[in-house]
Amino acid sequence: MSAHDEILEPDDGPLASGTSRAGEPIEPAFRSAAQVDPRLLASTRRQGCFVTFEGIEGSGKSTQIARLAERLDGAGEPTFVTREPGGSPLGRRLRGLLLGGEIARIEPLAELCLYVADRAQHLREFVEPNLASGTHVLCDRYLDATLAYQGFARGLDLDYIRLLHEKPPLDRRPHRTILLDLDPELGLDRARRRNDELGLETTEGRFERETIAFHRRVREGYLSLAEAEPFRFRIVAAEGTAEEIEARVADLLSDLFPGLDDEDAS
Numbered sequence: 443m444s445a446h447d448e449i450l451e452p453d454d455g456p457l458a459s460g461t462s463r464a465g466e467p468i469e470p471a472f473r474s475a476a477q478v479d480p481r482l483l484a485s486t487r488r489q490g491c492f493v494t495f496e497g498i499e500g501s502g503k504s505t506q507i508a509r510l511a512e513r514l515d516g517a518g519e520p521t522f523v524t525r526e527p528g529g530s531p532l533g534r535r536l537r538g539l540l541l542g543g544e545i546a547r548i549e550p551l552a553e554l555c556l557y558v559a560d561r562a563q564h565l566r567e568f569v570e571p572n573l574a575s576g577t578h579v580l581c582d583r584y585l586d587a588t589l590a591y592q593g594f595a596r597g598l599d600l601d602y603i604r605l606l607h608e609k610p611p612l613d614r615r616p617h618r619t620i621l622l623d624l625d626p627e628l629g630l631d632r633a634r635r636r637n638d639e640l641g642l643e644t645t646e647g648r649f650e651r652e653t654i655a656f657h658r659r660v661r662e663g664y665l666s667l668a669e670a671e672p673f674r675f676r677i678v679a680a681e682g683t684a685e686e687i688e689a690r691v692a693d694l695l696s697d698l699f700p701g702l703d704d705e706d707a708s
């Protein structure tokens with residue numbers, strides 16, 4: 443039995459009626475981890491854990507994912523690192539279309555459909571097979587990014603976005619989501635400095651050209667998603683050194699991956 447098998451043992455009776463699958467928006471009254479749907483828990487016992495990282499531009503997701511993956515490797519936990527958009531060969535083409543400057547304006551609904559297409563392919567081709575083989579999947583952005591960017595920031599209907607994600611393979615929900623929270627002004631500044639330092643001419647500027655008000659809506663959107671699902675989300679203040687943030691993240695995942703504690707001790 444692996445570490446996460448143990449902690450995901452359902453410890454209560456039937457769910458209160460109206461409670462949805464873990465990860466789906468549920469009523470604030472049904473917030474405790476003890477009320478996670480037993481069907482999801484049962485399937486998780488044989489699978490890897492699916493952990494997603496979210497946050498505004500410049501919040502340090504990729505750095506933290508790389509650090510966590512290294513820790514998990516050190517703890518002997520097989521781990522697959524991926525991202526959206528762009529986690530599959532099709533997705534890399536879609537990423538170029540979505541974020542590059544080739545197409546000047548993409549209709550919000552068309553943009554939504556391209557992110558959903560990327561996700562469907564990514565889930566079938568990489569996420570599900572890895573989870574099924576017991577490998578943990580760490581994913582840089584997922585459905586919450588669609589809700590935050592296309593929903594909260596662009597104004598598309600949140601219920602419509604959720605409806606698109608009700609059937610397989612899109613009904614997959616993360617076991618845990620780390621939200622790296624940061625003031626958008628700091629995040630954008632960080633992202634620009636990173637690009638300058640690396641001498642990168644960014645070819646992915648669609649969102650960097652958005653107003654600060656747009657990025658604020660993204661942040662607020664993420665925070666309200668996190669507030670609605672506290673059993674899945676963990677909010678991490680993304681200020682401080684990479685080491686400090688790494689320690690916060692590891693702490694918030696130690697129930698899923700007890701091996702992370704051993705790493706600290708070593």
Ligand code: ATM
Nearest residue numbers: 499526527557583584587588591592649
């Ligand atoms: P990364 O640079 O973090 O990989 O994200 C690419 C952009 O894709 C990101 N932009 N910014 N800032 C957010 C955007 N995005 C969406 O708008 N919707 C989605 O569903 C996903 C997965 C990403």
